[in-house]
Amino acid sequence: MSFSVEFDKKQNVLLVRMSGELDHHSSEQLKTKWKEQLHNQDIKHVVINLEMLSFMDSSGLGVILGRYKEVKQIGGEMVVCSISPAVQRLFELAGMFKIIRLEENEKYALMSLGVAS
Amino acid sequence: MNNEMHLKFSARSENESFARVSVAAFVAQMDPTMDELTEIKTVVSEAVTNAIIHGYGENGDGMVYIDCYLHDGAVEIDIRDEGVGMENVEQARQPLYTSKPELERSGMGFTIMENFMDEVEVSSAPGHGTTVKMKKFFKKSETLCN
Ligand SMILES: Nc1ncnc2c1ncn2[C@@H]1O[C@H](COP(=O)(O)OP(=O)(O)O)[C@@H](O)[C@H]1O
Numbered sequence: 586m587s588f589s590v591e592f593d594k595k596q597n598v599l600l601v602r603m604s605g606e607l608d609h610h611s612s613e614q615l616k617t618k619w620k621e622q623l624h625n626q627d628i629k630h631v632v633i634n635l636e637m638l639s640f641m642d643s644s645g646l647g648v649i650l651g652r653y654k655e656v657k658q659i660g661g662e663m664v665v666c667s668i669s670p671a672v673q674r675l676f677e678l679a680g681m682f683k684i685i686r687l688e689e690n691e692k693y694a695l696m697s698l699g700v701a702s
Numbered sequence: 703m704n705n706e707m708h709l710k711f712s713a714r715s716e717n718e719s720f721a722r723v724s725v726a727a728f729v730a731q732m733d734p735t736m737d738e739l740t741e742i743k744t745v746v747s748e749a750v751t752n753a754i755i756h757g758y759g760e761n762g763d764g765m766v767y768i769d770c771y772l773h774d775g776a777v778e779i780d781i782r783d784e785g786v787g788m789e790n791v792e793q794a795r796q797p798l799y800t801s802k803p804e805l806e807r808s809g810m811g812f813t814i815m816e817n818f819m820d821e822v823e824v825s826s827a828p829g830h831g832t833t834v835k836m837k838k839f840f841k842k843s844e845t846l847c848n
């Protein structure tokens with residue numbers, strides 16, 4: 586199954602919805618598109634919705650960490666939501682939850698950043 | 703039961719999903735759990751990606767080899783490249799270690815392989831390529847044997 590990503594903006598929050606399989610191959614296109622979104626818009630925080638993501642490996646962790654550094658630079662926060670048990674395990678192994686907050690779903694993630702639905 | 707499967711493919715990132723799906727399809731006959739299948743797909747993806755990025759420096763040349771063996775309720779997966787190899791395997795296996803931070807690598811590949819498989823053996827030498835041998839015992843067949 587191939588990878589795709591969809592971006593949305595709610596106030597100063599960039600929503601990143603990923604679906605399919607995120608590996609080294611697909612992480613290249615994700616990185617380019619994601620960087621473009623961060624640089625071309627007035628954005629402070631990022632919410633990553635992984636509900637439709639069926640597979641991820643350490644290349645995905647690398648791209649997410651790369652964007653985390655950019656978000657941190659502008660004083661923003663990164664939140665991940667709707668994560669599957671398998672991807673959650675990868676995040677835990679890499680200590681990602683020390684820097685990226687976990688929320689149950691998109692609505693709660695947005696609320697936690699002050700965006701009312 | 704003894705059963706084996708061998709793959710040889712170009713070291714191109716397009717083949718990463720082909721590799722993990724193929725190994726998963728072969729292993730499916732062991733009736734693994736969903737978790738076991740996900741773990742196997744993930745480690746194949748890690749080792750094949752390493753061969754492509756680190757072994758061959760993403761130049762699209764070179765071949766990646768996978769040898770897969772099923773026996774005694776376990777799977778052995780050997781993933782090999784004929785790329786640049788490594789000087790220091792012990793350092794490479796450290797969590798978060800990467801020689802390519804500029805490519806936004808996370809340095810978690812070997813840590814994931816070690817966590818998701820029962821045995822991981824790495825042999826490598828500069829100029830002589832790298833072989834990663836991994837073994838996993840299936841939970842269900844373990845209980846059947848007892
Ligand atoms: N097949 C290989 N050939 C050469 N070097 C390798 C190979 N696999 C891994 N390495 C080395 O081991 C390091 C750690 O690998 P890994 O844990 O997968 O992290 P990452 O791929 O994110 O760098 C790599 O940065 C690289 O220096």
Ligand SMILES: [Mg+2]
Nearest residue numbers: 748752811812
């Ligand atoms: Mg790796």
